[in-house]
Amino acid sequence: xxxxxxxxxxxxxxxxxxxxxxxxxxxxxxxxxxxxxxxxxxxxxxxxxxxxxxxxxxxxxxxxxxxxxxxxxxxxxxxxxxxxxxxxxxxxxxxxxxxxxxxxxxxxxxxxxxxxxxxxxxxxxxxxxxxxxxxxxxxxxxxxxxxxxxxxxxxxxxxxxxxxxxxxxxxxxxxxxxxxxxxxxxxxxxxxxxxxxxxxxxxxxxxxxxxxxxxxxxxxxxxxxxxxxxxxxxxxxxxxxxxxxxxxxxxxxxxxxxxxxxxxxxxxxxxxxxxxxxxxxxxxxxxxxxxxxxxxxxxxxxxxxxxxxxxxxxxxxxxxxxxxxxxxxxxxxxxxxxxxxxxxxxxxxxxxxxxxxxxxxxxxxxxxxxxxxxxxxxxxxxxxxxxxxxxxxxxxxxxxxxxxxxxxxxxxxxxxxxxxxxxxxxxxxxxxxxxxxxxxxxxxxxxxxxxxxxxxxxxxxxxxxxxxxxxxxxxxxxxxxxxxxxxxxxxxxxxxxxxxxxxxxxxxxxxxxxxxxxxxxxxxxxxxxxxxxxxxxxxxxxxxxxxxxxxxx
Amino acid sequence: xxxxxxxxxxxxxxxxxxxxxxxxxxxxxxxxxxxxxxxxxxxxxxxxxxxxxxxxxxxxxxxxxxxxxxxxxxxxxxxxxxxxxxxxxxxxxxxxxxxxxxxxxxxxxxxxxxxxxxxxxxxxxxxxxxxxxxxxxxxxxxxxxxxxxxxxxxxxxxxxxxxxxxxxxxxxxxxxxxxxxxxxxxxxxxxxxxxxxxxxxxxxxxxxxxxxxxxxxxxxxxxxxxxxxxxxxxxxxxxxxxxxxxxxxxxxxxxxxxxxxxxxxxxxxxxxxxxxxxxxxxxxxxxxxxxxxxxxxxxxxxxxxxxxxxxxxxxxxxxxxxxxxxxxxxxxxxxxxxxxxxxxxxxxxxxxxxxxxxxxxxxxxxxxxxxx
Numbered sequence: 015x016x017x018x019x020x021x022x023x024x025x026x027x028x029x030x031x032x033x034x035x036x037x038x039x040x041x042x043x044x045x046x047x048x049x050x051x052x053x054x055x056x057x058x059x060x061x062x063x064x065x066x067x068x069x070x071x072x073x074x075x076x077x078x079x080x081x082x083x084x085x086x087x088x089x090x091x092x093x094x095x096x097x098x099x100x101x102x103x104x105x106x107x108x109x110x111x112x113x114x115x116x117x118x119x120x121x122x123x124x125x126x127x128x129x130x131x132x133x134x135x136x137x138x139x140x141x142x143x144x145x146x147x148x149x150x151x152x153x154x155x156x157x158x159x160x161x162x163x164x165x166x167x168x169x170x171x172x173x174x175x176x177x178x179x180x181x182x183x184x185x186x187x188x189x190x191x192x193x194x195x196x197x198x199x200x201x202x203x204x205x206x207x208x209x210x211x212x213x214x215x216x217x218x219x220x221x222x223x224x225x226x227x228x229x230x231x232x233x234x235x236x237x238x239x240x241x242x243x244x245x246x247x248x249x250x251x252x253x254x255x256x257x258x259x260x261x262x263x264x265x266x267x268x269x270x271x272x273x274x275x276x277x278x279x280x281x282x283x284x285x286x287x288x289x290x291x292x293x294x295x296x297x298x299x300x301x302x303x304x305x306x307x308x309x310x311x312x313x314x315x316x317x318x319x320x321x322x323x324x325x326x327x328x329x330x331x332x333x334x335x336x337x338x339x340x341x342x343x344x345x346x347x348x349x350x351x352x353x354x355x356x357x358x359x360x361x362x363x364x365x366x367x368x369x370x371x372x373x374x375x376x377x378x379x380x381x382x383x384x385x386x387x388x389x390x391x392x393x394x395x396x397x398x399x400x401x402x403x404x405x406x407x408x409x410x411x412x413x414x415x416x417x418x419x420x421x422x423x424x425x426x427x428x429x430x431x432x433x434x435x436x437x438x439x440x441x442x443x444x445x446x447x448x449x450x451x452x453x454x455x456x457x458x459x460x461x462x463x464x465x466x467x468x469x470x471x472x473x474x475x476x477x478x479x480x481x482x483x484x485x486x487x488x489x490x491x492x493x494x495x496x497x498x499x500x501x502x503x504x505x506x507x508x509x510x511x512x513x514x515x516x517x518x519x520x521x522x523x524x525x526x527x528x529x530x531x532x533x534x535x536x537x538x539x540x541x542x543x544x545x546x547x548x549x550x551x552x553x554x555x556x557x558x559x560x561x562x563x564x565x566x567x
Numbered sequence: 568x569x570x571x572x573x574x575x576x577x578x579x580x581x582x583x584x585x586x587x588x589x590x591x592x593x594x595x596x597x598x599x600x601x602x603x604x605x606x607x608x609x610x611x612x613x614x615x616x617x618x619x620x621x622x623x624x625x626x627x628x629x630x631x632x633x634x635x636x637x638x639x640x641x642x643x644x645x646x647x648x649x650x651x652x653x654x655x656x657x658x659x660x661x662x663x664x665x666x667x668x669x670x671x672x673x674x675x676x677x678x679x680x681x682x683x684x685x686x687x688x689x690x691x692x693x694x695x696x697x698x699x700x701x702x703x704x705x706x707x708x709x710x711x712x713x714x715x716x717x718x719x720x721x722x723x724x725x726x727x728x729x730x731x732x733x734x735x736x737x738x739x740x741x742x743x744x745x746x747x748x749x750x751x752x753x754x755x756x757x758x759x760x761x762x763x764x765x766x767x768x769x770x771x772x773x774x775x776x777x778x779x780x781x782x783x784x785x786x787x788x789x790x791x792x793x794x795x796x797x798x799x800x801x802x803x804x805x806x807x808x809x810x811x812x813x814x815x816x817x818x819x820x821x822x823x824x825x826x827x828x829x830x831x832x833x834x835x836x837x838x839x840x841x842x843x844x845x846x847x848x849x850x851x852x853x854x855x856x857x858x859x860x861x862x863x864x865x866x867x868x869x870x871x872x873x874x875x876x877x878x879x880x881x882x883x884x885x886x887x888x889x890x891x892x893x894x895x896x897x898x899x900x901x902x903x904x905x906x907x908x909x910x911x912x913x914x915x916x917x918x919x920x921x922x923x924x925x926x927x928x929x930x931x932x933x934x935x936x937x938x939x
Contacts, residue, residue, distance in 0.1 A: 196744060198744050198745075204837060205833050205834050205837060206834040206835070217748075220748070220752075220909055220910070309905075310834065311834045312834075312905050312906075313904075313905040313906065317647075317648065317901075317902050317903070318647050318648045318649075318902050318903065320648075321648035321649055321650065322648075322649075325649065388905060390826060390904060390905045390906075390907055391905045393907070393911060394905060394907065394908055394911075547908055547909060547910060548748075548835050548836070548909075549832070549835045549906075549908045549909065550908065552834055552835050
């Protein structure tokens with residue numbers, strides 16, 4: 015919780031060094047106080063000096079606006095901008111902007127960080143904060159006709175939503191953006207929108223003149239559901255349902271990491287190794303599907319490469335089923351460890367993983383034969399959907415999308431957690447910035463994940479039998495002390511999956527915010543596809559590898 | 568009528584020709600005449616013979632389509648992707664054809680709001696019938712040949728080109744933007760590829776000196792070379808393999824198969840011109856597409872693969888084998904080759920294929936001119 019002390023920055027002499035450093039960067043008249051989040055120092059900033067503060071911090075190297083969290087207190091609203099450094103993600107800062115409840119208007123950060131565009135729209139939509147100077151402050155997840163702000167203080171969920179009929183009267187009337195363009199709805203029911211995504215596309219002939227993603231079709235109030243669950247057990251099943259492309263354990267780890275750091279829980283080293291191994295298995299499964307569906311988007315029909323990818327994903331899923339008892343919704347991690355040990359007989363389980371890893375290089379060779387070395391595919395993907403690194407950073411792109419644009423950013427290495435820093439593996443980047451690079455990065459990352467899994471299996475095999483502690487001693491009812499705030503992220507299959515939790519002294523989070531990598535990555539689509547052909551837009555969308563369950567939450 | 572040129576120069580003994588005689592035969596209608604003869608001739612016999620012959624040929628093609636569409640396509644694709652495909656109903660799942668036919672025909676026929684009615688209804692009829700029309704002049708061996716006009720080859724191309732009309736009608740009349748895009752794409756594509764296709768076919772005509780299908784087939788029965796006692800016939804695929812490859816590629820674009828299935832491109836424009844069609848209309852489109860594939864295969868077999876000629880088996884069987892081989896090839900390409908982008912397709916057509924086909928035509932003319 016922000017201490018809105020009203021003191022001048024110079025009075026904050028008690029603040030420790032990182033805060034001091036931040037205060038030197040930002041304009042003096044902007045800061046009204048300081049705070050300390052568990053992950054980073056926080057500055058409390060006046061609502062009309064947001065842009066000046068953020069641009070000063072951005073120019074000082076905090077160039078990654080990872081997330082914007084909005085929340086309502088009894089007496090005020092708060093927007094929190096979680097900033098990080100792309101070169102060193104452990105260098106973090108939070109910018110807290112409180113606004114009074116009766117006039118919730120704050121300056122928009124969209125001119126400084128383009129990613130703030132969507133994040134602030136979401137804050138407006140769900141919490142009800144208004145942003146001055148925002149280019150396009152409309153609802154994003156809920157329908158345009160929705161009344162009230164569900165996470166705001168005075169929202170009545172029982173009140174029926176009355177939608178006047180005229181709101182739905184021909185939404186496309188007079189929609190001719192520019193001369194000689196044709197408006198086209200791609201989705202929400204389209205073969206290659208990878209779920210229920212709706213793209214409002216203006217076509218100039220076959221070329222895309224403008225594209226605007228319309229999301230929110232499977233918004234399931236995940237944040238609110240997590241706020242209604244207890245830390246210890248009730249939240250963990252939800253992360254599986256964000257990115258449901260078999261990346262469940264990666265998602266679970268995001269929650270586990272945030273909650274463990276919040277409640278100061280230890281995780282036994284043995285459990286960390288199991289987590290690392292199972293998370294990388296999930297990454298392989300997720301990347302396999304990404305590659306397969308991307309090929310499907312470019313190749314056209316239900317082709318061999320998709321079946322091959324699903325075949326290999328199936329092997330991973332069988333291993334994960336042996337481990338967790340589930341094929342998609344694993345619910346395997348627990349705060350302080352994992353739910354149970356490796357399946358018996360262990361030798362058989364290790365053998366199964368080894369068999370998979372032994373076959374993998376051959377399969378990858380097959381993918382390279384079928385996809386990356388195919389001349390037609392290269393002519394379709396090289397140089398299309400270009401996302402320059404500067405633009406990618408401004409949009410907060412992470413994961414293979416950022417690494418395909420040559421941004422060397424991987425939280426597994428840069429902000430180590432789990433067992434990653436003990437293992438020998440590389441971060442894959444590619445300078446192509448195009449659809450091909452993103453595809454290539456994913457295929458290479460599968461190799462690296464295989465390396466990690468192999469090392470984990472070796473370690474687990476040699477682990478002494480009496481030291482196999484799978485969970486630390488965690489209180490049955492977890493009640494972190496009130497007003498602790500934390501933002502923690504892990505490298506999920508799609509990028510930086512971050513969780514912001516504010517505790518309110520009870521056994522449930524006061525605010526639970528999900529930073530979805532797909533949400534930020536999808537914002538880059540207009541940048542990549544405007545001026546290109548329709549098929550390239552489809553390919554770019556495929557190369558982003560979004561999961562709408564995670565975009566809409 | 569031009570005198571046929573002998574590409575090999577010397578008169579070689581005619582091999583066991585499956586059908587037809589060397590040189591340009593007078594226009595005739597072998598199958599219809601045969602039926603008419605059975606019926607005792609006369610005007611009535613001629614009319615009934617012609618109708619009956621057309622009925623038989625059309626049904627043969629429809630049966631092949633029925634096998635190819637719901638069954639063979641699935642089985643072939645499944646084989647390419649390590650799957651099993653239909654196997655529950657009947658031997659090898661063959662009765663899925665019946666089940667599918669009943670399913671498709673019993674669906675509700677939905678006409679979209681604002682569809683341009685006569686055009687919307689005529690389009691699905693135009694497509695299969697344009698393709699069926701092309702089969703009228705294809706010699707299928709064993710005397711199965713509906714009509715053999717002097718301009719047979721031109722007729723086949725002209726008939727198959729009518730399909731473009733059906734596609735643009737469907738695309739325009741559906742009142743759907745995806746359909747419109749698909750219709751426009753198909754026209755752009757057909758314009759870009761029909762010219763190389765016809766020009767390449769013209770290089771064959773330079774060899775044969777006739778447009779009559781029976782003449783083209785007869786020409787190819789002659790011996791090209793004897794290798795250790797095995798007689799290699801003078802198929803134009805052997806005489807001019809370059810033209811054969813060119814024709815094959817242009818043919819794939821003409822019938823809109825991968826990697827040139829741009830007009831449908833399911834991942835981009837949903838289903839192109841046939842987005843709004845369902846039930847019987849969809850069946851007609853589906854039929855039309857497959858008959859077009861077979862017609863493409865038939866024209867290619869006639870021009871480059873000796874028509875119905877082949878050892879041991881009867882000519883008709885060889886003809887069926889050849890067009891099914893072409894069908895298999897299209898399905899192989901469908902499973903293995905990514906589709907190109909629309910601008911790349913147009914570029915390949917106008918800047919690549921057109922130039923190559925003209926080069927091929929000029930070179931062929933020079934070579935034939937020198938030899939003759």
